[in-house]
Amino acid sequence: MKQIILCNPINKDTIQRYALFVVGLFFSALGVAITKKGELGVSPISSAANVMSIRFPQLSLGYWLIIWNCVLILGQILLLRKKFQWIQLLQIPLSFLFGWFTDFGVWLVSFFIPANYPAKLILVIVGTIVLGFGISLAVIANVILNSGEAFVKALSDTIHKEFGNVKVVFDITCVIVAVLLSFLFFHALKGTREGTILAAVCTGFVVKFFNQLLQKPIESYLNRSVQPNS
Template sequence: ILILRRKFQPIQLLQIPLSFLFGYFTDFGMWAFSWASPELYPLRLVNICCGTIILGFGISFCVIANTVMNSGEAFVKAISDTTRKDFGTLKICFDVSCVCIALVLSLVFFDFTIQGTREGTLIAALCTGIVIKFFTPRLRQPLERFIGCHHARQEEFSA
């Protein structure tokens, strides 16, 4: 609201329940795939890379369709829309900033040790925006065509 001011749309308040839903599905996914946690380090790197690609792909769809997003991405989108800067680049800056804050807080609150942040977190922070920058221009035209076609059909049926 503070960033977008008059451009803020009340539908964006759906980010609040969406965050709870996202958290639930994240926990559910972690539980459902707990059996698939690889022990070998190279396989863990493959997991983080696959997860980052899937996440970036999904965020690209949300950015193009301009839908309600998780609050982290919506914050970046608000800054992107306001400053007219590239979403993917701002996403990298935001994610790296969050990792830096997490590292500082970990050092402060856990006796100068790093807890809960490792190379996978850094890989995801650096690469999610890159994946978004890759997919967004490639998906924009087909998705906008699909949304436009779908919207036209809805108008036909409601008329």
């Protein structure tokens, strides 16, 4: 995996990178909200929270995502123990931001009512593209991992398995948990459908595309902006 900048002193470069990360977080959350509006399922990591938000609407999707992300942070602490870097607790406020951004995104797209299956499918595709764009910005920012990827990294380091392979198993497990919750609560498949599979298959390709398109110009801008004036 790419080396993550964690302990840089607070300077202009660090501030800009965290600002870029927050922008990426916003677009990632907006992508989840758009995908949810398609009613064909959301991304694997958000799928269990989506089912819970349908069963217990007293809490919004955003707040269920906050709860889920905090569970993943606790999982990292239990896995890593003394090796856990306390700077990673920044994931907690960032998880709250992601949840709030998701609810704001749900509100933004609330006016749009998909009238048929093609419209729902288009929403899933658009949501996946927006999600991939947001993830790409967060990756380029290179400051901290989101709770899902950080949990996967903690698990892969603990069991000494390749990150990519563990990530695939983690995503599949998230979907299985969501499906089990769906049948437990509704005795039917709800909140996790073909849109979840589409997001799982396509998001990585979208992230790769935007990384190739944006990484060099963004890095170039960040490097120029922190250079002292001659």
